[in-house]
Amino acid sequence: xxxxxxxxxxxxxxxxxxxxxxxxxxxxxxxxxxxxxxxxxxxxxxxxxxxxxxxxxxxxxxxxxxxxxxxxxxxxxxxxxxxxxxxxxxxxxxxxxxxxxxxxxxxxxxxxxxxxxxxxxxxxxxxxxxxxxxxxxxxxxxxxxxxxxxxxxxxxxxxxxxxxxxxxxxxxxxxxxxxxxxxxxxxxxxxxxxxxxxxxxxxxxxxxxxxxxxxxxxxxxxxxxxxxxxxxxxxxxxxxxxxxxxxxxxxxxxxxxxxxxxxxxxxxxxxxxxxxxxxxxxxxxxxxxxxxxxxxxxxxxxxxxxxxxxxxxxxxxxxxxxxxxxxxxxxxxxxxxxxxxxxxxxxxxxxxxxxxxxxxxxxxxxxxxxxxxxxxxxxxxxxxxxxxxxxxxxxxxxxxxxxxxxxxxxxxxxxxxxxx
Ligand code: ADP
Numbered sequence: 001x002x003x004x005x006x007x008x009x010x011x012x013x014x015x016x017x018x019x020x021x022x023x024x025x026x027x028x029x030x031x032x033x034x035x036x037x038x039x040x041x042x043x044x045x046x047x048x049x050x051x052x053x054x055x056x057x058x059x060x061x062x063x064x065x066x067x068x069x070x071x072x073x074x075x076x077x078x079x080x081x082x083x084x085x086x087x088x089x090x091x092x093x094x095x096x097x098x099x100x101x102x103x104x105x106x107x108x109x110x111x112x113x114x115x116x117x118x119x120x121x122x123x124x125x126x127x128x129x130x131x132x133x134x135x136x137x138x139x140x141x142x143x144x145x146x147x148x149x150x151x152x153x154x155x156x157x158x159x160x161x162x163x164x165x166x167x168x169x170x171x172x173x174x175x176x177x178x179x180x181x182x183x184x185x186x187x188x189x190x191x192x193x194x195x196x197x198x199x200x201x202x203x204x205x206x207x208x209x210x211x212x213x214x215x216x217x218x219x220x221x222x223x224x225x226x227x228x229x230x231x232x233x234x235x236x237x238x239x240x241x242x243x244x245x246x247x248x249x250x251x252x253x254x255x256x257x258x259x260x261x262x263x264x265x266x267x268x269x270x271x272x273x274x275x276x277x278x279x280x281x282x283x284x285x286x287x288x289x290x291x292x293x294x295x296x297x298x299x300x301x302x303x304x305x306x307x308x309x310x311x312x313x314x315x316x317x318x319x320x321x322x323x324x325x326x327x328x329x330x331x332x333x334x335x336x337x338x339x340x341x342x343x344x345x346x347x348x349x350x351x352x353x354x355x356x357x358x359x360x361x362x363x364x365x366x367x368x369x370x371x372x373x374x375x376x377x378x379x380x381x382x383x384x385x386x387x388x389x390x391x392x393x394x395x396x397x398x399x400x401x402x403x404x405x406x407x408x409x410x411x412x413x414x415x416x417x418x419x420x
Contacts, residue, residue, distance in 0.1 A: 003068045005030065012078045013058040015280045016071035018049050025049045025069035032063030037126055038133025039168045047171050052295060054282045058082055073282075081276050085127060088252065088275065089134040092222065095249070096140060100220040110212060111142070111222030113246050117239055117263075118254030120229030123281040125153060127254065128226045132175070133168045140221035141166055143208060144175060147201060147242060148228050149190060150289070155182040156300050156361065156381055157293040158414040160200055162208055164218065173304045181207060184363035184378045186325065186412035188293065193326045194234050195345035196374070198241050203375050205245035222249075231259050239263075243270055297361070297416040300381065301397060312385065313402040314393045317353040320404070322362065323370060324349045324411040346374055351411050357384040357394060359417055363410040373408060382409075383416050 006014050018025050026048050029041045034057050041047065041057070049055055057065055058080065067074070095112040102109025114131065116124045128144065135142045145162045146153045154161025154177065161182040169175045183200045190197040212219045225246060227239060236259075243251060251270055253260040255277040263272045284292065301310040327347040348370050351357075363378040382398040397418055398404070 001069055003066065005064060005066050006076060007064045008032075008034070008057070008059045008062060008076060009078070010060060010062045011080070011082070012076055013056045013080050013082070013280065014065060014067075014074070014076050015054075015056045016067065016074040017055070017282065018051055018053040018069070019072045020070065021051050023051050023070055025053070025067060025071050027055075027057065028066040028068075030064045030066055032059060033061055034059040034063040034065065035133075036171050037169070038130035038137075039171050040137075041171065049172065052292065054280075056080075056278070056280045077280060079279060081278050084275055085130055086134070088273065089131055092131065092135070092250075093138060093140075096135075096138075096220050096222060099222070103216055103220055109219070111140075111220045112249045113223040113225070114250045114252060115225040115227060115239075115243060115246065115248045116252045116254065117227050117231065117259065118229065118256055118277070119231055119259075120150070121281060121283045122229075122255040122277040124148070124229070124254055125151065125226055126278070126281065127252070127275070128224050129169055129174070132165045132224050135221060135224075136165055136168050141215075141217045142221040143211065143218060143223045145204065145208060145223055145225040145246070147204075148226050149185050149197075150188050150228060151292065152296055153226070154180045156297050156414065157188050158186050158361070158412050159184050159363075159378070159381075160204055162204060162211075164211075182378050182380075183376075184365075184381075184410055184412060186363070186410060186414065188414060190228055190230060190238055191234055192413070193345050194238065196325055198238060199346065199374055201238075201242055202245045205242075205247075207377070208246065231256065236262065240267060243267060293414075294416065297383070297414070298420070301383070301399060301418075302420060308399065311398050311401045312395060313398070314395050315402075315404055317387075317389075317392050317394055320353060320409055321368075321370075322351040322353055322357075322409045322411055323373060324351050325373060348373055353387070353394060355387045355389055357411065358387050359415040360384050361412045361414040361416055362396075363412060364405060365408045365410060368407055370408060373410065378410075379405065379407070381412075383418060385418055 026046045029043045034041045092112050099109040099111040147160045161180045163180045251272045260274040326345045367376045382396045386395040
């Protein structure tokens, strides 16, 4: 196993990737101070990184690091946008202070609601993480809203979520996922059902607003919103919908000047800021994206360090109510005259449980009334491992022990094959 020490000058970062299956790379900070995406590294503590990890160890004042294990694409970069990201944090912090002062005087003040936009693979999630980490390191309690259904950092791909960030992200496990608020969308691209996506975004914005009103510390800290990398046509319109629903104060555009200019022109009343992407952000191929989604669902059930033990049990097919949101699109000529496209996309379709459910993720809702399905957040997700139509049962993988709660399940298009 290879082992190597690296000395970093102030304002530089060591970038590396872990490639091969089952490969583990262990990092130790030997001297100085360093951080990974805004989380400080504890000296002499070993940190493990597994296959698929793409890491940047940044230092403001210089440090030395030991890496044990086989890394790929390892180099020290002297050019990073970190100073600009830190300045952005400082601006947000000024707005939080103002909000604090306003709230202390009994005014209806609120910390900045910041939205990060840009095409895929420009480091949107990473910048969210950096800004949130810097905020909690200043004793703030911001909300993180993830609307990027392609990756689904909170819960699973195909869902949108929000969590209160009370601690810096753990280096290997990210932000703590205690009590997340999750809405199920059920597809990995918003254009699969734009109507539903926008409904869920509005719903999420309303709930976040309620949280802000109810907690002064959160109100002063504000919100950081991650968005999808689809920035053209309907994707663009959906970004403007997010900005309106959340009453966003600042939009940070990563990397794409065209998008920046469009937003400046179209929403002149919101501050739009352009920031460059980091040269370290790794572009992912379609295959890598699919594999990252699989890993995310695996982590949902088993935990990042396989520290959870999901439950596997049989459920009687006639004991569950399963719905799907959105009917297959009909050509305009076949639509009843009084029916709009939107109605189709939000139509609730009852599903007869069958072998077709195999490998699909099902959202476990909190309601028994189909009328509530569009607006309800979900308790979690289960995966249909196998269906035995003859026996009238399906085997599911679930984070919770049996029985399933007596609520409606929503069929999603997201699939997962459990190989553990
Ligand atoms: P996006 O949200 O825009 O799709 P991400 O923030 O998920 O992009 O970044 C893509 C990948 O690049 C992630 O795996 C992340 O860990 C990695 N990455 C981000 N910034 C850096 C950097 N400075 N050096 C190395 N890898 C990075």
